[in-house]
Amino acid sequence: MLTIRSLVDVGSLGLRVLVPGGPAALDEPLRWLHTTELLDPSTYLRDRELVLTNGLWHDGANAAEFVANVARARGAGIVFGLRRVTPETPPDLVAACGRAGLPLVELAITVPFTELTRRAATELAGERQRALVDTVRRGNDLAAAISRGAGATGVLKVLRRDHHLPLAVIDRMGRVLAADGVEPGAETARRVAEGLKRHPPPLRLELGDGQGEAVLFLVNTLAGADAALVCLAPLDSLGDAEREALTQAAHYLSLEVARTELMRAIESRFAHELLEMILSGSRAQGEVAARLESFGVRPDGPLAVLAVAARGEVPADAALAERVGEFFPAEGTPAVVIGGSQDVVAIFPWAEDADALPALADRLLTAVGRAGSAGATVAGLGGIAEGSRGLRLPLRYARDACQVLRRGAGRRIAHFTDLGSHRLLLGAQDDETRRRFADSVLGPLRAHDAERGSCLEATVRAFLANDGRWAETAARLFVHVNTLRNRLAKVAELTGHDVTTTEGRVDLFLAVEADALGRH
Structure with missing residues (x-):
């Protein structure tokens, strides 16, 4: 990295530090070198540029004014080039730099400014080459991670190899798709999801409750900002290399998120078609069995059906279906989970007695509640079907029971037959x-x-x-x-x-x- 210190350390340049400036001022990255003999170079000077001068402005001028002008333009420091007529750096310039906290370096008479500029150009070219090599290498590693199926977790591992930052990938539904170096809580995920729904989404996001600031690097798909690569650190703490790496990774994550969303859409369509096949009766029984097998559920054994919904008129959303879908793998049970507008249906193998089904439903509702369900949830039980051919009536019973429970304020779990004779009569109708x-x-x-x-x-x-x-x-x-x-x-x-x-x-x-x- 090109800094004042890196130039001073080159012995052949003959540089001598007269004023070190503020803390770490010698180690701040330089943008470039700017040669000037104007008393006020601020119009042409960019921030973090190192000023090179022979002091021609000094005759009859105030050194403090020159230093103030350089500081106002946020110059990185001053290099004073000695000449035969000025064999030493003017004391008033040294004093002014000391008061302003601006680094001052002396250049020997025998070394021209062009030599200093040539050295800076060489260092910057090396930096850019290294940055390009890093970008290409990181791009190859990110592409390899995605092609291997490592997903968002693999992308974060590539980033964390070079940059030890607290990172997470969170989508618009508040789902944490991956995390490394941090465990974002439900409230953090909710705030990120809300941020992604704004137009446009913010770059900086206050997390509240004393958690500080997060930086969002948008993961865009055809549908817009579907997710974000979230760095749980202030934006000001990130260097240029870190921001570039995070931006690059966000582009690669776009491919992964789009692929994941496409797979979810295909699975959802297949699941809804399965629901329609079951409700259509015996005409599609062969297809029902095949479809269940494609979801990893054996169609020739006992199958249980339950439906879950939020109490009241709250519609079922993708987040509820996601939480129900996460529950069954955690239980070691394959299941088909189908999210609808009013409820979420689950069909899964059940080798135990029907009396044990309410206990599983209770565990499910507890897990959904811990995951941040908006309001109380209820579960309607449809009973046990002896194979795929018997699913139609349990499916209807489960959904009807769920609709009855969500309108009441009492029990959370019930079989349709527990809810009154008039409901049995209605449930027997299509x-x-x-x-x-x-x-x-x-x-x-x-x-x-x-x-x-x-x-x-x-x-x-x-x-x-x-x-x-x-x-x-x-x-x-x-x-x-x-x-x-x-x-x-x-x-x-x-x-x-x-x-x-x-x-x-x-x-x-x-x-x-x-x-x-x-x-x-």
Whole structure:
């Protein structure tokens, strides 16, 4: 690296340090050398350039003014070249540099500035050659790591070989794809994910809670900034070589992240097709077995089905499917995990008794919660199928049970048969039948609400949720009881189902439940 010290150490140049300047000033990297005889060279001087002068400006001028001008332009220091008429460095220049903390070096009369410049050019050329060689070597190593399938972890190992920095690769979903030299927590991953969703994403990111600053080197794919190479160190602490290496690695990570996302997309498509095959019935049973085998799940043994979702109206996201997918390998169990808009379904071999399934579901929900699930999660159990041909009913039971659990505030895990006789009746019907029934009963109310701006469907739901108690329902809706009676009379007129009769109330209740089960 070209520094004042590296030039002084070349004995043939005859340089002598008169003022060392501030701490480590002699070891700061130099941009170049600038020869000038102007009293104020600041207009032409770039930062970290070393000023070479014979002091022609010194006749009748103040040395302090010259030093101040060099310091203002952030010059790296001054080399004063001795001449026959000035056989020693002016004392006022030495004093001014001392006060300003600016390095001052004396050049012997016998050595021209061109010799100093030639030496600097040689050093800089060597630096650039070494940097180019390092870049090529690192590029080869990064390409080799990715081609061997080492992935993001292999890329970080290449970086850490030369630069001992705390590094992680985190994507837009807050998933830590790799880490080396640091173990980023869930909060750090969340903040990085939020940063990546900004337009444009920040280069510097405050982590909060006294954790300091992280630097994001964006990993861009066709979809934009899908991930970041995160250096958990302040940007100002990174040298030029480190920034160049991190930027280069981020480009290579783009290939790896794009490949990973493509594989996830292919797996997700195959998994969703498997779900459709199972629900379609016996017509696709041969394909179901083959598809299960492609996921590493034996189709001819006992298979368990469960569905997981966040409680309430929170939609299932890719992060929930990811956490469920991570759980089964940790359990040593192959599984097909299928993420949908409302729930995440898992199909996996199960050699134990069905009574042991709730314990596994409990461990799963605990693991998902530790991984940072947004809100409580629930799990619906579908039971055990004897091979791939029996998966259709357990799959429907698991998803229906999950939908019932997510709307309540009680238990977190249940089999569909534990949730009431009316749900068993609805569960025995296919999705299309349930939808047609719900639409036939609730459709007239929705049409009336859309046309008149009324809220008849919401009134029915509130009345049923309050177990048919008139006063409580009216209070919940902030209306008079007579208004409630008028609304429900209109419901009876439109649908033919009167809530004051057992038959009418049951039909409306079943329609509401069928509508809820049909949303997954």
